[in-house]
Amino acid sequence: DSSNIKQIISPNLRAVLLNKLCHRNIVEVQQFQYIEQAVDKTSWMKKSSM
């Protein structure tokens, strides 16, 4: 139910905020994907398959 979202902020304002977040992640994360992740998410998968 997205009605609550629409009541609090306009779709335009929401789009502005989401664009800023996406841009943040392009600048801070996507360009540095070659760097080691601090939290290794694969460990859970390995354990679960044992």
Next chain:
Amino acid sequence: MAEDREVLREIWEGRIPVCFTLAEEEVYSGEQPDPYYLLVPRQSYFPLVTDKVQRHFVQSVDPEKHGEMWLEYEGQPLKWHYPVGVLFDLFTNGNCLPWKITAHFQGFPEEELLHCPSKEAIESHFMSVVKEADALKHRGQLVNNMQKKDHKQLWTGLQNDKFDQFWSVNKKLMESSGEDMFKYIPYRIYQIDRPYIQKLFRPVTEEGDYNTLADLLKSVNGGESTDNREEVLKNRRVLIQGIEPPLETPVLWLSEHLSYPDNFLHICIVNKIKNES
């Protein structure tokens, strides 16, 4: 209630590329060790994610002198109990990638930093802030009504970077409709070289309008005139989660979507960088 998963996902996926180096004066044997690069979650805390950094550097320091590892950026000790994203926004102005941080094993700045003896200390700190936030939002009723396993799930969700695990519990704390409407917004405002600001602030005016980020900033500046406020903000940036939200954004929406996992909206006010209009 925070229902916009697309926004919540973008927040959760925030990472900071960090280049850790060992303080030159603490190199005990051999050459300066190579820097250690890590992509660190914005929502996390440094001691949760730097075990590998510590293991990498500890073999190069004097075993008889080294103590607890602590981190520093340009002479500023970094408080481990602030989320990583808050430290980055506050001290770098978002303009320093990868973020170059110096690791120390000597000369712990006792007057500036808390010790972090264990992961349990981080968990304890985290849960105390979550409880404080719920006291402001719901008089502490929601967090007190949760089971111990829910508290644990919040923590392990953050620790293991599991979005669904974390949000399946956190959504209950973010309930803000009907009788559960937030009473006050849990927020803190940070500026360099000043204690953070935290005051009571309601999400809705007496007339029933949503208070905005501009209203919040006005309230902490003693309600000064719009002209003065604009003058103050002319040379400043208001950063939340690494972005500058429009000042007309309702604070309730920001609290629901841009809060850190501790349920606080951490707001950094920093100087504009040169050549920035």
